[in-house]
Amino acid sequence: MHAFFATAAKGTEGAVRDELRMLRFRKVRADRGGVHFEGNIEDGYRACLELRTPMRVLLEMARFEAEDEASLYDGVRAVEWEEHASPKTELAVRASARSSNLTHTQYIAQKTKDAIVDRLRERFGQRPDVDLADPDILVSVHLAKNLATIYLDLAGSPLFMRGYRTEHHGAPLKETLAASMLYLVGWPRDRTDFVDPMCGSGTIAIEAALLADARAPGSLTQHPFGFERWASYSDERRAAYQRLRQLAEERYQQAKQSPRPSIVGFDIDSGAVEVARANAKRAGVHIRFDRRDVRDLVLYEPATIVTNPPYGERMTMSPEDWRKAVKALMAVPDARIGLLLGHPDMLDAIRARPEKVITLMNGDIECGFAMFDRRGR
Numbered sequence: 001m002h003a004f005f006a007t008a009a010k011g012t013e014g015a016v017r018d019e020l021r022m023l024r025f026r027k028v029r030a031d032r033g034g035v036h037f038e039g040n041i042e043d044g045y046r047a048c049l050e051l052r053t054p055m056r057v058l059l060e061m062a063r064f065e066a067e068d069e070a071s072l073y074d075g076v077r078a079v080e081w082e083e084h085a086s087p088k089t090e091l092a093v094r095a096s097a098r099s100s101n102l103t104h105t106q107y108i109a110q111k112t113k114d115a116i117v118d119r120l121r122e123r124f125g126q127r128p129d130v131d132l133a134d135p136d137i138l139v140s141v142h143l144a145k146n147l148a149t150i151y152l153d154l155a156g157s158p159l160f161m162r163g164y165r166t167e168h169h170g171a172p173l174k175e176t177l178a179a180s181m182l183y184l185v186g187w188p189r190d191r192t193d194f195v196d197p198m199c200g201s202g203t204i205a206i207e208a209a210l211l212a213d214a215r216a217p218g219s220l221t222q223h224p225f226g227f228e229r230w231a232s233y234s235d236e237r238r239a240a241y242q243r244l245r246q247l248a249e250e251r252y253q254q255a256k257q258s259p260r261p262s263i264v265g266f267d268i269d270s271g272a273v274e275v276a277r278a279n280a281k282r283a284g285v286h287i288r289f290d291r292r293d294v295r296d297l298v299l300y301e302p303a304t305i306v307t308n309p310p311y312g313e314r315m316t317m318s319p320e321d322w323r324k325a326v327k328a329l330m331a332v333p334d335a336r337i338g339l340l341l342g343h344p345d346m347l348d349a350i351r352a353r354p355e356k357v358i359t360l361m362n363g364d365i366e367c368g369f370a371m372f373d374r375r376g377r
Helices: 012-022 040-052 071-075 105-124 176-187 204-212 235-256 270-283 320-331 344-348
Strands: 001-009 024-031 034-039 057-066 090-098 139-145 145-151 193-196 263-267 288-291 304-309 333-339 356-362 365-373
Touching: 001 040, 012 024, 012 034, 012 176, 034 040, 040 057, 057 071, 057 204, 071 105, 071 145, 090 105, 090 270, 105 139, 105 344, 145 288, 176 204, 176 304, 176 333, 176 356, 176 365, 193 204, 204 263, 204 270, 204 304, 270 288, 333 344
Parallel strands: 090 139, 193 263, 193 304, 263 288, 304 333
Antiparallel strands: 001 034, 001 057, 024 034, 057 145, 139 145, 333 365, 356 365
């Protein structure tokens, strides 16, 4: 059994926890910045393949007290790095620290790298190279109150890099954040129709379609996961991962044969609509994207609405336009609504009281994700 940590953007820890539990991962426990879970190495592979909400999936290699540079070096060097790395392996190290004696993250990363390299040189007579841009092995070291936790990044690249969004319009949000908002608002458990009335590049609607279709997001990526480049990725483990991919494909094909909720996206900008259509085509999902003003939104069936209104770099709405848009949204009967609001005045313009507001980070912009329950209204 191994310990894993699925990292989460600020505010999305609950969504990551819920997804891990829904997918029947074991010993799931939310924590600051992510969610712990346990399993065998194949569970780590499956997490990279199937999870939609976390940023990264990390394999815990060691945990030890590191009050100074010597104890950090000794603790890292004691890890059996030769299991996963060889002299041909190119590596990189990332570091974070809080409330610890060692605070300089670049120095922590350097000492960690030195310990790994020295261990491998002792075992093989050669040292691996460092590649910060595209490493075979990405090591993360986290220091908190002088406790060091050493991880290997199973995915290598961030999990939001699905591969379908080669075009964007304005400042699109990450795919993992879009998926997290769907879990936070409770879709598609109630199987209602889904609408994004200010869809931009279409990310939220596309993530909704992938979720409704049971499409494993990792199956879309064009690059190998980090673990596929490890020395420990034997023929046996490769076969195990291929079985996981086959099972995911079978679930997807089965879901395609079943009715799914309607998923649509609208935007007033015709350029955004074209970009959204192109992204959906690359993702292999069928979504209706049309040019329409949110103020003209009329829905006749129960629906879930999740949208990322224009703000900041995308702030194309005047305060008056936003008030009219809010009025149209809140007039929709029998709907659950989730709004990602990146400007304080945006919530003030909404007369209805939100059921809940969760602070989320959209890039470097702190946002409030306001959720409204208008069902039965």
